[in-house]
Amino acid sequence: MLLNKCNIFLCTNARTSGLISSSIKLLSTAVPNSQSKPSGETKLYASVCVERMPVITCDMNDLENRYSNLINEINVRRSLLSNHELRHLRDIERAKKKKDKQDDQELVIETAVDYEDKQLKQFKSFEFANRKTSAEFDKANVEKENKKLLLQNIDYILDKKLILLVSEPNSSVWQLPKVELASEDLSLRKTAERAVQGLSEKFEVDYMGNAPVGVFKSKKESLIEKQYFFKAQYKSGAQHLASSKFDFVWIRKDELKDFIKNKDYLACLNNFILDF
């Protein structure tokens, strides 16, 4: 099967070059020659980049805050009077007329100021949920061993995207969960699904598309490894991830470089992992 793949690849290249040269190229791999060495085994892997999307929108920068405040000020000063403000002006006129006329007609009308006070009171009584979990405060102060436990908690940062990294127990090599392509898999996507189900059965994930998003090729002596990356969004079941077979961490994209030492792998990941 692999030889056929090589042939197909060569055919597509050769078409543009010319007929005769194409036939020669075809035959260079088709003719079985006992003296030629094998070009090397290629192993195909499918790995999945499981991400937990941000739960809340992230806070604005210092610069963004100042700019948005400035723009709001400008808009308010430039705008025409709203209904509420017109109502306020009318109330003031009415109060003046009352003073001058000194009539006994006392109509109980809700003034604009009263209305505003009532609404503000309702606003203050509303309790907003916490934007930062308590775990985030601890992160800066905690020691190294406890830090790992902290990173395994999926809710420790709410406003940024978190990526799942997995490592073999007692090894310092962190990578995305990956699994080798088996003969029973009909497509690479099925292999990717197997990779995630291998972590835990109850770990639910939504795949974004059927095609891989990136490729990483590594060569060790004569062994060529190709990893195809699929993208998936975490749906539910993070509490079932703890197991003795592997070690896992949920980290942000800027912390990726602390965990992944291989520069080429990191460069490849940076291509398709987006973070704003």
Added chain:
Amino acid sequence: MIAKTVSKLNKKSSIPVFQSCCLRTSSLASNEPVANKSQKIKLTELLNQESQAKKDVKMDYVNNAEIKFYDPPYLVREAPFPNYELLNINLKGYDYSVLNTYYKYIEKLCNLLKIEVIEAYAMPSRSFKIKTYQPFSTNLDKEYNLQMYHRIVRVKNLKSTLAPLLFETVQLNLPEGVQLDIHEPTFEEDEFRYVPDIELQEMRQKLSEMTRKPGDSKSNKK
């Protein structure tokens, strides 16, 4: 098709085929001239078959004639990568200005990524009247008139390896109050854009009644 030619060449002894292509022939080839010639013909036949299979016969059903393309046979018209043919990116929101600017941003983004944007249009908005009542009574407390605005960006031939990245950028950059929905376009959605033609509908109803009549009369007789 390419795989077929390759497998055919692999099955037969490939050396004589090679020699038939070359001008010089060795002693081996001279021993079997007939076999070489037959294999020579087969190679060219194979190549012809390839070019013939590529000519898709497309019919123009309005004029009932073949749409003839005069491109040379080695030009492949199909996209070399699997892609999503048509996709609708739906944006819905109650806040008009935010929705509008975000929809323009997506259009610019698609143009930057060289994704074919066929249409970027607005769907008619749906208005909602929301009434809140005072507790334990039917007296009106507050009344709101809201409008749900709807924008659609239609994208054609989105490369399937680029698709997850596009979905993610759109999702991550969603402003507050905007709902995102990506799916293939449906007929009902398209029909909702147009104002229904009352006269046409009446005529159609009359026509269906007229065609139904002989059937009805038969059932009455029975």
